């Protein structure tokens with residue numbers, strides 16, 4: 001698959017995330033002349049040196065307050081691969097935006113200020129990365145210039161972070177001593193850290209494996225939209241089910257089950273669009289893999305609509321109306337037992353009731369404690385009863401059929417990011 | 429160094445294409461009255477191409493809307509009309525000219541009309557009760573755009589609140605909105621200018637001729653090459669000369685600059701864009717240079 005890598009930054013406020021991203025872009029020569037000129041002008045007008053953070057802090061309010069409020073996306077490439085970079089906020093008030101940026105990331109770079117070490121936000125963001133099962137987490141111990149390039153301090157922070165990671169079930173985190181401001185070990189190896197013989201940040205990112213390949217998992221194909229041209233030509237009786245393959249491979253002739261109805265059928269055809277200046281047709285293809293947007297046709301005339309999920313006949317997840325899940329609560333008003341919400345799971349949106357709150361993550365001890373409600377930025381465990389049957393998998397085996405949103409039915413606000421627990425109920 | 433892209437191209441473009449097609453289908457399924465903003469520029473042409481792919485062999489289930497500044501390149505208007513005709517699509521036009529003629533809008537001192545598009549756009553959205561509005565904006569274009577969600581909520585005044593955007597998790601796009609509100613949808617969010625051109629080349633998508641090198645009478649202003657035409661005339665001291673140029677963006681003729689270029693095909697444009705030292709807006713848009721947050725301010729008010 002593609003060599004594209006999606007990165008997100010995380011860490012406490014002012015640890016230097018935006019500066020690091022600006023430095024990375026700058027040293028990769030990914031900033032164009034008019035962008036540099038702009039940052040120079042603005043920095044000088046404020047009477048300061050070239051402020052790398054201005055390359056991503058693009059909103060007026062961000063520049064006035066010197067903090068990041070929402071995610072900025074930047075795109076750059078080196079000789080080895082291309083990157084989508086999400087520069088996320090550190091401030092606790094904007095955690096939901098950091099969750100947004102991290103939810104699509106292959107790599108999260110956690111920054112820690114070398115002077116301050118691990119803070120509550122560091123633990124919160126590590127918990128978010130662990131919960132989202134971001135494939136790689138990297139630690140950048142930043143502002144190393146301000147502690148005299150001290151090796152002992154660096155080693156201590158690396159150890160502290162790995163202790164937290166360990167408790168959260170995150171694999172070993174590689175640590176890099178960097179100065180985003182000076183440019184040490186970001187793209188260019190630093191002469192100030194002779195004691196460090198690991199990779200620079202860029203080297204590490206260029207060699208990180210990309211997106212988790214879930215083409216080997218059982219087939220899951222949530223139907224998005226049904227195509228019925230009803231025209232007077234060869235497509236008069238055409239009925240195609242569109243969607244993006246969530247996992248596995250789909251091939252013509254495959255035996256499948258359509259959920260929630262549970263009907264068995266087989267794949268009659270897979271179509272690829274062919275669009276020219278004047279015509280819109282399709283050609284058949286033998287198969288499609290996870291990540292591809294396609295249209296499938298079925299051998300039997302079944303009742304299939306948006307919300308149906310076509311699955312491998314030998315490995316059906318079945319359906320459920322009750323879920324145990326871990327949620328990241330993103331709304332100002334708290335979640336309480338009995339709350340009525342909407343759940344959006346793949347292409348189904350249904351009503352749901354929160355029947356139980358079974359615990360919340362305590363960021364100090366990293367243990368799960370009893371809770372009767374979840375407040376903004378809390379991570380907690382809940383049970384839901386749902387008005388429609390869902391074809392769901394645990395998040396640990398499938399990030400697409402294992403994830404959901406909780407939505408406020410009244411104003412449409414996204415209340416929570418949800419991840420369906422394993423049978424053991426152990427996600428944290 | 430960005431030319432290095434080429435090796436991984438096929439799969440990266442395929443991934444971008446699939447992501448965009450997914451977005452079009454979500455909107456078709458969840459909204460009642462979606463509309464595609466179609467200017468005849470390369471991004472909106474690529475959007476339309478992707479929308480056609482998303483629903484083939486059926487037609488595109490959306491109306492098109494052009495907010496016409498009255499300062500268009502004739503080649504672009506001709507292209508727009510030909511596409512609508514060939515594909516049997518429905519086009520609505522909201523005309524800035526009409527608003528100026530009857531006094532609802534006033535011409536700006538600098539004569540540019542891009543910022544004047546907001547009111548006719550919002551009126552058209554209200555009049556037709558469009559609930560999802562596809563824009564061709566890309567996050568790599570500009571620093572305020574870099575901040576925007578793929579599904580971006582607008583209140584009943586069409587305003588964007590960048591300080592209070594909805595979280596957007598994974599690819600679970602939340603299109604819920606209250607009556608009067610609408611959602612702007614940006615299927616090309618993650619495409620770069622280079623991706624767009626690589627895709628145009630791969631898919632052999634026809635474009636208005638002004639995207640390729642041609643000879644034109646131009647004069648220089650603020651470091652940009654402006655065409656001599658009905659909406660832009662040289663002031664005293666600005667000398668006119670014939671140059672070989674092409675356009676990187678097409679918009680209001682009075683403030684959209686051309687770049688010196690001999691690129692005559694998508695492949696040649698790809699090489700040129702990869703080597704460019706300026707962003708596309710930096711090279712071609714006078715209206716974005718006004719202030720530090722010109723685009724953010726316009727977007728807050730409801731601009732594209």
Ligand SMILES: Nc1nc2c(ncn2[C@@H]2O[C@H](COP(=O)(O)OP(=O)(O)OP(=O)(O)O)[C@@H](O)[C@H]2O)c(=O)[nH]1
Pocket residue numbers: 011012013014015016017018019020053066067068069088089090091142143144145146178179180181182
């Ligand atoms: N000396 C030194 N200062 C740094 C370094 N990195 C960042 N800074 C400074 O730290 C301050 C905060 O940097 P930002 O990049 O804005 O921090 P941030 O983490 O993006 O902040 P939020 O996104 O708002 O959480 C700025 O004044 C930077 O110049 C570094 O490596 N060394």
